[in-house]
Amino acid sequence: MYNILVVDDDKEIVGAIDIYLKNEGYNILKAYNGEEALKVIEENEIHLIILDIMMPKKDGLETLEEIRKNKTIPVILLSAKSEDYDKIGGLNLGADDYITKPFNPLELMARVNSVLRRYVSFGSIKKEEGKKVYQTGGLLVDDDTKKVMVDEKEVKLTATEFNILKFLIQNKGKVYSIPQIYENVWNEEGFGAENIIAVHIRHIREKIEINPKEPRYLKVIWGVGYKIEDEK
Numbered sequence: 001m002y003n004i005l006v007v008d009d010d011k012e013i014v015g016a017i018d019i020y021l022k023n024e025g026y027n028i029l030k031a032y033n034g035e036e037a038l039k040v041i042e043e044n045e046i047h048l049i050i051l052d053i054m055m056p057k058k059d060g061l062e063t064l065e066e067i068r069k070n071k072t073i074p075v076i077l078l079s080a081k082s083e084d085y086d087k088i089g090g091l092n093l094g095a096d097d098y099i100t101k102p103f104n105p106l107e108l109m110a111r112v113n114s115v116l117r118r119y120v121s122f123g124s125i126k127k128e129e130g131k132k133v134y135q136t137g138g139l140l141v142d143d144d145t146k147k148v149m150v151d152e153k154e155v156k157l158t159a160t161e162f163n164i165l166k167f168l169i170q171n172k173g174k175v176y177s178i179p180q181i182y183e184n185v186w187n188e189e190g191f192g193a194e195n196i197i198a199v200h201i202r203h204i205r206e207k208i209e210i211n212p213k214e215p216r217y218l219k220v221i222w223g224v225g226y227k228i229e230d231e232k
Contacts, residue, residue: 001025001026001027002026002027002047002048002116003026003027003028003029003044003045003046003047003048004021004026004027004028004029004046004047004048004049004050004112005028005029005030005031005040005041005044005046005048005050006018006021006029006030006031006050007030007031007033007034007036007037007049007050007055007063008032008050008078009032009033009052009054009055009056010052011032013052014030014032016105017050018030020105020108020109024109024112024113026112029044032055033055033056033058034057034059034060034063034066035057035058037049037051037063038058038063038066038067041071041073046073047073047074047116047119048073048074048076048112048116049067049073049074049076050078051063051064051075051076051078051095052077052078052079053077053078053079053080053087053090054079054080060077060078060090061090061093064077064090064093064095068094074096074097074115074119074158074159074160075094076095076096076098076111076112076115077090077097077098077099078098078099078101079098079099079100079101080100080101087195088199091195091196091199091200092199094158096115096118096158096159096160097111097114097115097186097196098196114186114188115160118159118185118186119159134166134169134170134172135169136169136217136228136229136230136231137216137217137229137231138150138151138152139169139208139217139228141162141165141166141169143166146162148162148165148207150207150208155207155208156207157207158203160185160200161203161204161207164181164185164200164204165218165228167185168181168218168227168228169228171228172228172229172230173227173228173229173230174227175221175224175225175227176225176226177224178193178194178225178226179193180225181197181225182196182197201218201220205218217229217231
């Protein structure tokens, strides 16, 4: 059973999410501000965090920044429609996805299930798989150990970053649009995915490229999409 931490200062929202997730078979832990959330994370094994942005004491972005100092637990941000800037800030800090309040319970469950699938495939929750290694030039992605190597040096990616890179390198040389990348990695329709994909692509470039502004591996084809260069 997966443990999901729900963090929001609005107890009614926490209670509603608790009901939705328990009906799906998840175990729920609760916190009502960032400080409480960090304590729960240290004391329990958490597989997913649903984190509100606007909270007292320590807001969601500050809490996310603390989490990302030493943990790769996937995080879905909760935000009001007026907080678009904060959504992008959250993605820059390492959030995996976000959902806007008020939300449809079906959409929430789809996001939760999608993020957990990526987390499982990344290997943070153990799963037996055959060894698969993908390489182009000095870039190597090992889908068995979940390691990424650049010129024989390991680089650390989040689960979402890893799955985007793995998808592209599995299909190196082919160009994929933002909706296509989103649909293949998130397993849902990619409407309005531009910001999410753009931020994750930038993070991947910062980690695998010597000069992210002149990338060797992860190329943009303007007006079309992205590809991993096929270096023979």
